[in-house]
Amino acid sequence: MKSAQHKPGALETRLRQTRDTGRKILVPYITGGLTGWIDAIRGAAANGADAIEIGIPFSDPVMDGPIIQMASEKALRDGATPISILHELRGVDVSIPLIVMCYYNTVFRAGHTRFANSLREAGVVAAIVPDLPLEESAHWCESADSIGIETVMLAAPTAPDERLPRVVERARGFVYAVGLLGVTGERTELATTAVAMATRLKKITDMPVLVGVGVSNAAQAQQACAVADGVIQGASVVRRLLDEGADSVAQYVGEVRAAIDTPVSTNR
């Protein structure tokens, strides 16, 4: 196993500490600009989230399934822009790290340096750009690194063994293990690839490894955490925000927290 060659930033330092105390890491995803999204962030933070991933809605989200697509369309219809979302985030007084998820055209259109600066000014510490793979990431990463924004890299089940270490090497904050072959959305079962990916990654890095995409409820989060350092929950959170509102998100985050605080074995 290789230790990080880079100096860990705010997110990575925080997540390493959390992990090293034996606590599993929980990161809910919330689409920025939806009705009640700021309350949902506060509620999630108060109920056991360790960081929050905020999605900046994009017109053509190719990594997203129906729920997050619907949320993105709704937020855009209601007038959300990257600027309005980052502006509202400045007023959020939670004490956990904020991460932004956005498609690359949002970054490209704003300009790398300008975008990284706007994240920092909004108090965001990290970025996930799902359509910017390793080979295309150098320019953005250079700007992000120099401004202190940690770029989380995704590692997918299709990556051959030879590729994973290169992805991990470029990752900052944590490594995002893509849990299945497919787009975001709720599934009835946790795919076998979720734990398999976490296992492959844990073998080659001591950075925190979080599983996301297709982790759909408390029980699946618990299963994934048998190997992973934590989980990202997207569609299951966004669906609750869309259908039931911010309180429902807070309650759900509390449920998932309780589940991952209880290891699988003692629960059966």
Add this chain to the structure above:
Amino acid sequence: MNPEQVPRELLTPGADGRFGEFGGRFVPETLVPACEELERAFNEAWSDSLFRTELDDLLREYAGRPSILTECHNLGAQLGIRLILKREDLNHTGSHKINSVLGQVLLAKRMGKKRIIAETGAGQHGVASATAAALLGLECKVYMGAVDIERQSLNVFRMKLLGATVEAANSGSRTLKDAVNEAMRDWVASVETSYYCIGSVMGPHPYPFMVRQFQSVIGKEARKQFQEICDGSDPNIVVACVGGGSNAMGIFSGFIDADTRLVGVEPAGGAAVGRGTPGVVHGMKSYLMQDEYGQVQEAHSISAGLDYPGVGPEHSYLASVGRAEYPSVNDQEVIEGFKLLARAEGIIPALECAHAVAWIAKEAPKIQGQTVLMNLSGRGDKDVAQMMTILGDSLS
């Protein structure tokens, strides 16, 4: 730009998949290994004489190549130019799409894939994909915008008849752009068994390059055929319509080093090169119609096949270096162009190519006496129902 400095060479993109600053491979990490595998497989196949022979045989005996040239004596005289058509409308399935599809589906088979995914706008690429899948024994799923399913219902039925499954894309503008999104989502989930058969010179590397290579048969044939009927000379102007840009790249590729004006005609409501700015969507960096925040704008065109806010990266490159020009025409001009070719020559063009006709008619006063080679990329049968609604009783 000084005309002397305009590059006159066809580019082969390197490992970064770029045409100048355009192109690349902006895809989810899940798809990167698949794109790399495809790049290797295509390069191997393209330099394998067995593969090339097999493809050439299919193009000849199944698609009906070479397609002929037809001189438009009536319309030419009317406009004061010499107008010659490259007849891609006479190919099996009725458009140029079959050229790339036969190549891609043969390649898919060679790669051991069992299933073809395709997106379609007008339905021509969907029909071609369903056709090739039927011929070569693969399963086929076609994504099509709900709006397009409505206006191209004949092609939807043809695809089903050929054994393909047609799935409606109901997000966003519910046209071609959204069909591409759905196809990419399917591909992310099924990448191990499925081959994504892209319909134009777009998407992540190697697609824009690969589809151009498959379509270059149009330009190769056309250059030789044109020289045969025009005493060894090249046309003054080559014209084609541009949606993603595959029929245009196909014919342009044969004349890139010639002393010929290359004109790609875009719809006014989907003028990516004409009105767009550089952006990244569908795996590529290219000109794109987008707002100040990078949200992709919806295109609006009478022709489903050109209703796309982006364009293949090689066209962005050719525009940026001044080798090709990209004017646009509006829907009304297209309707006139559609009627014009039908009445003057007895050829009903696809609405897509009616864009090229419309530009030629409009430009005619400025190009008197010149030779114009137009790529007639498809036939108009699929558009007749739509035109019946639009023209109705106005025809006499």
